[in-house]
Amino acid sequence: MSAQEFTTRIVSMEKSLKYFALGLTRDPESAKDLVQETFLKAFQYRDKYTNDSNIKAWLFTILKNTFLNQVTKLSSKNTINDSSEDSYLIENSGLIEESAESKINAKDVKSAISELEDEYRVPFEMFIDGYKYKEIAEEMNLPIGTVKSRIFFARRMLMETLSDFR
Secondary structure: OOHHHHHHHHHOOHHHHHHHHHHHHOOHHHHHHHHHHHHHHHHHOHHHOOOOOOHHHHHHHHHHHHHHHHHHHHHHHOEEEOOOOOOOEEEOHHHOOOOHHHHHHHHHHHHHHHOOOHHHHHHHHHHHOOOOHHHHHHHHOOOHHHHHHHHHHHHHHHHHHOHHHO
16 A cells, blocks of 8 residues: 555544544543544554554554553553652542532443443443453353444443433
């Protein structure tokens, strides 16, 4: 694939990447920065891309990993290692206080998730806990497509139930 074809294919994914990034960051400016970082890494690691692989999946993976790396860096900045004899790990959580409203919202979300039928709740919770679709499918002895659709429908049900929080 020529450099021009590669560039054209990547740029054609910009809108999809922006929506995905916005879903992760919940901030339009951060989402725009994340997409730019994804483009930069895609060009930087172009030699790692094989022509027979799905470019959209490749870009989404780069975007997701970039986001996770940024979150990890931020959380490590808010952690202080105590060099005393007992080596306590102190989390600097005093910088960001949870508002009463956010605590109520979290309770409502947890409640809404617990009210889902087991066939939707279990794969959704596993996905939230970091399991991959394949791992969920193997654990629940289901086809991967069924797992993906159940997670999709769980999200949709939750969005309807929690429509007041948009």
